[in-house]
Amino acid sequence: MKPLALAALAGALLLSACSDTSRSDSGAATTAPTSAGSATSGATSAASAAATATKPAASATAAATAAATQATTKVSANNATRAQLQAAFEAAGIPNASQWAREVEEYRPYSTTDTNMTKLRGELAKYNPAAGVVDKIVATLSLP
């Protein structure tokens, strides 16, 4: 039993070390175990290990947040180049971004008073796009 307990303690210490390193990388607050040999330290290490296990989920959330931030990066409906429009649409996850960029460019100019971009919505609707695509495109654009 004693070798088994020692092995468990060693494992906990190892997990604790890994967790500590990764949390330091991410810039989160860290609590280093103060007494490697104590039971308290083992428990803390186990908690750290659990925190490490939740890291992928946290990373996914961070990625989604970053994507959302990119999606809301707006480009000028009237002045952006076709390449800029395409890049913005791609960042927003709009399929066929290059063709939509071409269409947005084609129907210029857009009135600055048409804040809901009714004209553009009407023109793009003629293409029979999937639900939500026009909203995504408009959300990517700003006036002028």
Place this chain on the structure above:
Amino acid sequence: MTTGTIPGEEVGIARRLLLALAALAMAGTSVELALERHWDDFVKLIPWFALGVLAVALALVAYRPAARRIAIARVLCVLVIAASAIGVYKHIEENHKAGPLDYRYSETWESMSSAEQWWKAATKAVGPAPVLASGVLAQAALGIIAATVGHPAVRRR
């Protein structure tokens, strides 16, 4: 049953009516193009050039028609008919480009045969461009050409 020739006066009226119908088609097309703001790039300016050419052809036939003027008008009208054909093609091409944007075909467009894609574009099953709209230019041109058939100015030559 007797066969006879149509009196010259009635033929003259028919010629003028054909020219009037051509002028009406041209006027209507101008308004339609303006409403569509059909001027974003060079290709979209082609029908405007065609209308200008048609106006010249119409003037040549309607005002002091002579053999040479009528011959020039016919050539101009043939050019407009060619431009009209290009217009029909460009509209089909626009619809073809719009195929993947249509939610009904966005997943399947690439796997469809080329013939199927072009058929859907030509029949306006996809895309917003009116396929035969530019045909009105050819109609006006044919009207002007028809007004010159058997024209006295040509027969006198």
